[in-house]
Amino acid sequence: MAVVGVTLDAAVRLSLGALELDISLGVGDGEVVALLGPNGAGKTTLLRALAGLVPIETGHVRLDGEVLEDTTTGRYVPPEKRSIGFVFQDYLLFPHLNVLENVAFGLRSRGSARAEAERAALRWLARVELAERARSKPSELSGGERQRVALARALAADPRVLLLDEPLSALDATTRASVRRDLKSHLSSFRGVRLMVTHDPLEAAILADRLVVMENGKHVQTGTPVEVTERPRSRYVADLVGVNLLRGEADHGSVRTPDGMTVAAAGAVSGEVFAVIHPRAVSLYRSRPDGSPRNTWRGRANGVELYGDRARVRIEGRVPIIAEVTPAALADLKLGEGAEVWLSFKATDVGVYPA
Amino acid sequence: MRRERAPLWIAVLATIGAAFFILPLVGLVVRTPWGDALGSLTSPDTLNALKLSLIASLSSTAVALVLGVPLAWVYARVEFPGRAVLRALTTLPMVLPPVVGGIALLLAFGRRGLLGSLLDSAFGITLPFTSAGVVFAETFVAMPFLVLTVEAGLRSMDRRYEDAARTLGAHRWTVFTRVTLPMIGPSLAAGAVLCWARALGEFGATITFAGNFPGVTQTMPLAVYLLLETNPEGSFILSVILLLVSLVVLVGLRRRWLWSV
Amino acid sequence: MKRLALAVLFLAACGTTSSAGASSPTALSGTVDVFAAASLTDSFKALGAAFQRQHAGVAVQFNFAGTPTLVTQIEQGAKADVFASADMTNMEKLKGEGFTSGSPQVFAHNALEIVVAPGNPNGITSLADLAKPGVIYISEAPTVPAGKYSLQALAKAGVQVTPRSLETDVKSVISKIELGEADAGIVYATDVKAAGSKVQGVPIPDRYNVVATYPLVEVRGAANPNAAMAFIAYALSPAGQSTLASFGFQGA
Numbered sequence: 001m002a003v004v005g006v007t008l009d010a011a012v013r014l015s016l017g018a019l020e021l022d023i024s025l026g027v028g029d030g031e032v033v034a035l036l037g038p039n040g041a042g043k044t045t046l047l048r049a050l051a052g053l054v055p056i057e058t059g060h061v062r063l064d065g066e067v068l069e070d071t072t073t074g075r076y077v078p079p080e081k082r083s084i085g086f087v088f089q090d091y092l093l094f095p096h097l098n099v100l101e102n103v104a105f106g107l108r109s110r111g112s113a114r115a116e117a118e119r120a121a122l123r124w125l126a127r128v129e130l131a132e133r134a135r136s137k138p139s140e141l142s143g144g145e146r147q148r149v150a151l152a153r154a155l156a157a158d159p160r161v162l163l164l165d166e167p168l169s170a171l172d173a174t175t176r177a178s179v180r181r182d183l184k185s186h187l188s189s190f191r192g193v194r195l196m197v198t199h200d201p202l203e204a205a206i207l208a209d210r211l212v213v214m215e216n217g218k219h220v221q222t223g224t225p226v227e228v229t230e231r232p233r234s235r236y237v238a239d240l241v242g243v244n245l246l247r248g249e250a251d252h253g254s255v256r257t258p259d260g261m262t263v264a265a266a267g268a269v270s271g272e273v274f275a276v277i278h279p280r281a282v283s284l285y286r287s288r289p290d291g292s293p294r295n296t297w298r299g300r301a302n303g304v305e306l307y308g309d310r311a312r313v314r315i316e317g318r319v320p321i322i323a324e325v326t327p328a329a330l331a332d333l334k335l336g337e338g339a340e341v342w343l344s345f346k347a348t349d350v351g352v353y354p355a
Numbered sequence: 356m357r358r359e360r361a362p363l364w365i366a367v368l369a370t371i372g373a374a375f376f377i378l379p380l381v382g383l384v385v386r387t388p389w390g391d392a393l394g395s396l397t398s399p400d401t402l403n404a405l406k407l408s409l410i411a412s413l414s415s416t417a418v419a420l421v422l423g424v425p426l427a428w429v430y431a432r433v434e435f436p437g438r439a440v441l442r443a444l445t446t447l448p449m450v451l452p453p454v455v456g457g458i459a460l461l462l463a464f465g466r467r468g469l470l471g472s473l474l475d476s477a478f479g480i481t482l483p484f485t486s487a488g489v490v491f492a493e494t495f496v497a498m499p500f501l502v503l504t505v506e507a508g509l510r511s512m513d514r515r516y517e518d519a520a521r522t523l524g525a526h527r528w529t530v531f532t533r534v535t536l537p538m539i540g541p542s543l544a545a546g547a548v549l550c551w552a553r554a555l556g557e558f559g560a561t562i563t564f565a566g567n568f569p570g571v572t573q574t575m576p577l578a579v580y581l582l583l584e585t586n587p588e589g590s591f592i593l594s595v596i597l598l599l600v601s602l603v604v605l606v607g608l609r610r611r612w613l614w615s616v
Numbered sequence: 617m618k619r620l621a622l623a624v625l626f627l628a629a630c631g632t633t634s635s636a637g638a639s640s641p642t643a644l645s646g647t648v649d650v651f652a653a654a655s656l657t658d659s660f661k662a663l664g665a666a667f668q669r670q671h672a673g674v675a676v677q678f679n680f681a682g683t684p685t686l687v688t689q690i691e692q693g694a695k696a697d698v699f700a701s702a703d704m705t706n707m708e709k710l711k712g713e714g715f716t717s718g719s720p721q722v723f724a725h726n727a728l729e730i731v732v733a734p735g736n737p738n739g740i741t742s743l744a745d746l747a748k749p750g751v752i753y754i755s756e757a758p759t760v761p762a763g764k765y766s767l768q769a770l771a772k773a774g775v776q777v778t779p780r781s782l783e784t785d786v787k788s789v790i791s792k793i794e795l796g797e798a799d800a801g802i803v804y805a806t807d808v809k810a811a812g813s814k815v816q817g818v819p820i821p822d823r824y825n826v827v828a829t830y831p832l833v834e835v836r837g838a839a840n841p842n843a844a845m846a847f848i849a850y851a852l853s854p855a856g857q858s859t860l861a862s863f864g865f866q867g868a
């Protein structure tokens with residue numbers, strides 16, 4: 001797939017264990033791209049392939065026009081020459097070196113003298129506000145501090161690309177929020193290609209300009225965080241975002257699913273479509289409701305989850321639907337596991353878009 | 356760390372195990388005529404044997420490090436056909452009776468040996484009956500200990516640290532010296548200590564390959580063996596000296612390296 | 617002369633057989649542990665086989681090693697019935713310490729011989745040649761009887777030579793000559809004979825030679841004193857003596 005003004009352009013096909021990776025990716029000048037997907041989707045493997053740590057079977061990696069790897073010509077630039085900074089999921093700070101030495105590692109490896117490298121490293125540590133911990137060992141730092149050191153270490157080597165593998169997933173919820181803020185500011189000040197991997201849509205939405213969704217090694221969807229969350233194209237994203245997603249054949253106002261069920265959807269003209277219904281739009285009744293909503297059917301309550309001041313009820317019926325109501329409403333309905341219930345949502349509440 | 360109390364049967368077996376080791380050593384210390392110890396210690400033969408033992412065992416360990424670490428690296432990191440067989444062969448000296456090892460060395464490096472005859476005719480170098488021959492024999496029997504230990508360390512190390520180093524721009528040699536070696540430090544040290552200890556105590560291969568002559572090839576174990584026949588008390592003293600030297604090194608390295616393997 | 621000797625041997629053998637018959641084979645059973653010097657290996661194995669043929673029911677078990685090693689083992693309590701030494705000194709030592717039973721008896725003599733590789737590539741013809749430059753001469757350790765005698769022989773001949781190695785027994789010296797690691801050594805005549813075509817012997821003139829005296833004795837506290845005494849008697853008998861002679865020993 002071609003993206004205008006591409007600085008990183010890669011097509012990667014490889015097999016690693018049970019994973020078959022086959023994806024093309026472009027990261028443009030000035031954008032932060034997040035790879036989103038479930039475990040085992042191949043996100044980390046793709047990152048490692050871009051860094052040259054995993055061999056590609058077919059494909060290429062080009063950075064600013066320079067070919068880093070191309071299986072048709074046999075060209076392969078080893079990782080140490082690629083100028084690609086990598087922040088690993090568990091940071092991988094060298095345990096036998098102190099923080100300053102870790103951050104200075106990249107510069108020293110490229111030939112800088114020790115004193116000079118450590119001076120530069122100290123400046124980077126100051127930027128991540130850890131200068132006073134320069135002589136500590138990684139084991140003495142907290143998770144959030146280690147993440148910042150890992151970032152400083154990657155940036156200090158002055159890379160042209162910054163790859164981040166789940167940069168916040170190892171942190172607890174409270175640390176995560178503040179580290180995320182810092183990360184966003186560091187990312188925006190980095191002049192180069194920025195590609196990160198995450199399984200947290202909130203993280204993706206806050207940090208990235210564009211999302212690429214991957215599943216089973218393949219590309220599923222790409223777009224801005226808003227586009228992806230409002231128009232999911234896979235069950236995975238739908239579940240992540242928390243909406244109902246159907247796929248079927250549109251036919252003048254209705255969508256027919258592969259099982260043969262029909263859902264009334266305004267605007268569903270023709271062709272293969274996705275239909276999304278927000279759980280908020282689904283109402284629940286003890287008996288068949290009257291009224292205009294076209295999508296009304298009976299089902300069985302099959303699982304209730306409380307999320308603070310909301311309750312999500314899963315209804316098995318014509319199509320499995322998740323409805324969101326208040327706990328008070330739930331109590332009024334006297335819904336138990338397996339209880340019969342009617343649901344209803346308007347055709348105009350069904351978002352339809354081409355598959 | 357919570358203090359754990361051993362179940363009775365474990366305590367009993369462990370005590371028997373410990374006694375098995377300690378009693379012979381206690382016997383040695385008790386029966387040694389400490390009065391004559393100083394005289395024995397300063398006799399030229401003893402000093403020669405001790406000096407030779409220390410120099411040869413340290414040299415063997417150095418050779419084992421230079422040759423063994425790359426070998427361990429190949430075993431741990433490189434896949435090639437016949438690797439398992441090669442590894443088994445290079446571990447063989449651990450199970451071979453040392454004298455058999457000595458004979459094998461003669462057949463390879465002796466005056467009429469496969470390589471030895473070449474060395475002799477081309478360079479006039481012979482190894483038997485020389486101190487270099489002692490180092491050869493000790494390296495042969497002791498190096499496998501180092502290779503096995505270092506290989507285990509390399510295998511258990513998280514290789515992603517090496518990946519991290521590479522992404523930071525380190526070439527493979529830099530990765531090896533600044534990341535891999537320091538991270539396997541405990542294994543490296545443990546392997547070196549095991550190797551040194553084995554080399555220090557080596558007897559059969561040494562006497563078969565290098566021979567026995569005071570000052571040249573007579574190491575402490577050989578001196579002890581010969582002294583046993585004429586002057587047993589003298590041999591006790593030498594044995595205890597050997598014991599003490601080994602103990603000092605093992606205890607000295609204990610905290611820093613061995614227990615963190 | 618030979619026929620007279622044979623006749624004497626024959627009569628003696630009859631005598632021995634009848635006396636053996638008198639002491640009833642049923643008295644001998646079990647095993648007899650014989651600790652013998654390394655230089656007696658092949659000859660004693662043959663002696664033991666013949667002895668077993670004569671006394672079915674007795675098994676002879678051997679422990680061959682350098683004489684000083686055997687002495688240490690016996691001092692430390694190793695189980696032995698018979699001790700055969702390669703010199704009188706070690707035997708006297710053991711006797712002085714009270715480990716023997718009865719008087720040691722000399723059963724053989726052994727002269728020294730220079731041993732070299734087949735074909736004598738270094739042209740060794742005398743003890744003096746051992747000191748030739750380029751000749752690698754090895755010896756047994758001085759604590760081993762053969763080593764001690766070697767030093768005495770060299771001293772008698774006025775030859776100064778430093779061995780390159782002091783081996784623990786004669787067998788090791790022979791092995792290294794066979795393997796070509798060393799050029800020459802001094803061992804017993806019996807050892808040269810035992811190594812057959814793998815080595816060559818160079819005789820040492822009588823005036824320089826040191827003849828080893830081999831005594832054997834019953835060990836005090838022997839588990840099988842009857843068999844021990846029978847074995848000793850066998851070694852001293854004409855049959856035993858002729859076996860020993862066939863291996864290159866000189867008589868008792």
